Amino acid sequence: MPASDNASWPEGVRRVAQALHALGHSEAPVLLDSAARTAQQAADGLGVSLGQIAKSIVFKRVSDGRAVLVVTSGDRRVDEAKVAALVGAIGRADADFVKASTGFAIGGVAPIAHAQEPVVLIDRELFRFHRIWAAAGHPHGVFPLQPQDLANWIGAPVADVTP
DSSP states (O other): OOOOOGGGSOHHHHHHHHHHHHTTOOOOOEEOSSOOOSHHHHHHHHTOOGGGEEEEEEEEETTTOOEEEEEEETTOOOOHHHHHHHHOOEEEOOHHHHHHHHSSOTTOOOSSSOSSOOEEEEEGGGGGOSOEEEEOSSTTEEEEEOHHHHHHHHOOOEEOOOO
8 A cells, every 4th residue: 555665756745755754744655556536535545534534625815816725624525605704705726726836736735845835724623533644745645644733834723614
């Protein structure tokens, strides 16, 4: 299941691995045999519950065109009105915007190591779990962490962003 030779990792996964190392995180990304473009695919590939997948949802803030990253639990939907109430009006982000602003393609957007600093909100529902998994910069890449790690690294607010 995991890839052990990081020299063969895709560029996005190497960037995430470097960021994790700089943050002092002791666990490296792993590459799954099959793609984990959706939270369900990631949960199935890892053998964990859907809620343990920290999915990255990107919106575009209307006022300034800045990326808004919502890191939410895989078994929850994002309530766009709640997000907008916290960060201002938002719109959908297309694949080109996501790639340009985060440096990652949809299906592999990591919560860290972005090309441009996004506005970030962390779903409080992630804190139901001791251990979660997030995308590591590629549709096959994931890494383990604790929800509090994410809050500490990013310094983003933990918020109620689901219905």
